[in-house]
Amino acid sequence: xxxxxxxxxxxxxxxxxxxxxxxxxxxxxxxxxxxxxxxxxxxxxxxxxxxxxxxxxxxxxxxxxxxxxxxxxxxxxxxxxxxxxxxxxxxxxxxxxxxxxxxxxxxxxxxxxxxxxxxxxxxxxxxxxxxxxxxxxxxxxxxxxxxxxxxxxxxxxxxxxxxxxxxxxxxxxxxxxxxxxxxxxxxxxxxxxxxxxxxxxxxxxxxxxxxxxxxxxxxxxxxxxxxxxxxxxxx
Amino acid sequence: xxxxxxxxxxxxxxxxxxxxxxxxxxxxxxxxxxxxxxxxxxxxxxxxxxxxxxxxxxxxxxxxxxxxxxxxxxxxxxxxxxxxxxxxxxxxxxxxxxxxxxxxxxxxxxxxxxxxxxxxxxxxxxxxxxxxxxxxxxxxxxxxxxxxxxxxxxxxxxxxxxxxxxxxxxxxxxx
Numbered sequence: 001x002x003x004x005x006x007x008x009x010x011x012x013x014x015x016x017x018x019x020x021x022x023x024x025x026x027x028x029x030x031x032x033x034x035x036x037x038x039x040x041x042x043x044x045x046x047x048x049x050x051x052x053x054x055x056x057x058x059x060x061x062x063x064x065x066x067x068x069x070x071x072x073x074x075x076x077x078x079x080x081x082x083x084x085x086x087x088x089x090x091x092x093x094x095x096x097x098x099x100x101x102x103x104x105x106x107x108x109x110x111x112x113x114x115x116x117x118x119x120x121x122x123x124x125x126x127x128x129x130x131x132x133x134x135x136x137x138x139x140x141x142x143x144x145x146x147x148x149x150x151x152x153x154x155x156x157x158x159x160x161x162x163x164x165x166x167x168x169x170x171x172x173x174x175x176x177x178x179x180x181x182x183x184x185x186x187x188x189x190x191x192x193x194x195x196x197x198x199x200x201x202x203x204x205x206x207x208x209x210x211x212x213x214x215x216x217x218x219x220x221x222x223x224x225x226x227x228x229x230x231x232x233x234x235x
Numbered sequence: 236x237x238x239x240x241x242x243x244x245x246x247x248x249x250x251x252x253x254x255x256x257x258x259x260x261x262x263x264x265x266x267x268x269x270x271x272x273x274x275x276x277x278x279x280x281x282x283x284x285x286x287x288x289x290x291x292x293x294x295x296x297x298x299x300x301x302x303x304x305x306x307x308x309x310x311x312x313x314x315x316x317x318x319x320x321x322x323x324x325x326x327x328x329x330x331x332x333x334x335x336x337x338x339x340x341x342x343x344x345x346x347x348x349x350x351x352x353x354x355x356x357x358x359x360x361x362x363x364x365x366x367x368x369x370x371x372x373x374x375x376x377x378x379x380x381x382x383x384x385x386x387x388x389x390x391x392x393x394x395x396x397x398x399x400x401x402x403x404x405x406x407x408x409x410x
Contacts, residue, residue: 006266044271047278054262054281062292062303069258069285072265076278079271093271103266 001192002101003108006048011094012041018201022096032146033091040082041098047075049106049119057112064112067163074156081149101196105189113171113178114185120164122189124157128214129231131157133207158217165218208232237352244298245306246347247291247359249409252305253316254288257336260320268325273387276380280373287366294362308408315402330390331398333377337370339402 008014015021021038024031050071053060060068083093106119131154138147172178209228215221238246261277261284268274292303307313319331344363353360381388 007269009269009271011271044274047274048266051262051265051278051281055259058259062289065258066285066289069262069282072262072278073282076275079275 002104005100013097015097018197034096036082036086037096043075043079045103049103052107064167105192109185111181114181116164117182118189120160125161129210132210161217244300248295248304248306249308251291256316258284283369290362309410311405312408326390330395335398
C-alpha cells in the first residue's frame with residue numbers, strides 16, 4: 001500500500017501514522033504553528049510527487065509534462081510560503097514530526113493517470129474544500145496573513161486539479177484501461193489513507209465541498225453535487 | 236557561409252533534448268535530495284528548464300521540424316548528461332549541474348549566437364538570450380544557497396575540474 005518515502009534531512013522526524021504526530025486541538029497555543037509546519041512538509045511531498053511524475057513517465061505528452069513542471073514550482077513556492085509564516089511566528093523547521101504519506105501512496109502506482117487521479121483529483125481536490133473553509137475560519141479569527149496565504153494557495157491548486165481533470169479524461173479516452181487502473185488505484189489509496197489517519201485522524205473533521213472551486217477546477221456539475229452530498233452526510 | 240535552416244533546426248532540437256534531460260535530472264534528484272532547501276530550489280528550476288525546453292520546441296516547428304522535436308546530442312555529451320544524472324551526492328549534483336553543465340551551455344549558446352545570423356535567425360537568437368538570462372539567475376540562486384549552507388558546496392575540486400575539462404573537450408553537442 002506504500003512506496004518508500006522521500007529523503008529528509010536530520011532536522012525532520014518522520015512518522016508513519018497520524019496518531020504519532022503532534023496533534024493539538026483548536027485553541028491550543030501550538031495548534032496553528034504545528035499545522036503550518038505540517039502543511040510545509042506536505043507541500044514538499046506534493047513537489048516530490050510531481051517531480052517523480054516527470055522523471056518516471058518520460059513518454060507522457062509534452063503538454064502534461066509542462067503542467068507537472070509548473071506544479072513542481074508551485075508546490076515549492078507553497079512550501080516556502082508556509083515556512084515563511086511559520087518562522088515569522090517563531091517556529092523552527094523540524095519542530096514537529098511529519099508524515100510523508102501522500103508521496104508514499106501516490107508513487108506506488110505505475111500509471112500516470114492513476115497518480116494524477118490520486119494526487120491531483122483526490123488529495124488536492126479535497127484540499128480545495130479544506131482550504132476554502134480555512135480561509136473563512138482565518139478571516140473570522142482575524143488572521144488575515146494566513147487567509148492571504150490560503151487564497152494564493154487555493155488559486156494555484158485549482159489549476160493543478162483542472163489540468164489533471166482535463167488530462168485524465170484525455171488519457172482515458174485514448175486508453176480505456178486507464179479507467180480500471182484509476183479505479184484500482186483509488187481503492188488502494190483509500191485503504192492506505194485510512195491506515196495512516198486512523199479513526200482519530202478523521203473524527204470530527206467536517207467542512208463543506210467547495211462547489212465553486214471544484215467547478216472552476218473542471219469537475220462536472222454532477223460530480224460536484226455528488227461530492228457535496230457525500231460530504232454533507234459525513235458532517 | 237552561415238548556418239542553414241536545417242543546421243539551425245538540428246541545433247535547436249539538440250538544445251531542446253538537452254533541456255528535457257536537465258528537467259528530468261532535476262526532477263529525479265528532488266525526492267532523493269535530503270535537504271529541504273535544495274528540493275525547493277530544484278522545484279523552481281524544473282519549471283525554468285521546462286519553459287526553456289518548450290520555447291526551443293516551439294522553434295523547431297518554425298525551422299521545418301516537428302513541434303517539440305528533440306534530437307539526441309552527440310554521444311560524448313549524451314554520456315556526460317547521463318553520468319551527471321547518476322550522481323547521488325547533493326554537493327556533487329549541484330557542482331556538476333550549476334558549475335559545469337550550465338556554464339558549459341552558456342559557452343555553447345554564445346558560440347551559436349556568434350555563428351548565426353541575428354536577422355535571419357532572429358527568433359532563435361531571442362530564445363537563447365532569454366534562456367541565458369534564466370540560467371544566469373539559476374546559477375546565482377545555487378551560489379546563494381551554497382553560501383547559506385556551506386556543506387552543499389563541499390565538493391572535490393579536482394573532480395569538478397576534471398568534469399569541466401570533459402565538458403569543454405566536447406567540440407559540438409550536435410550529433
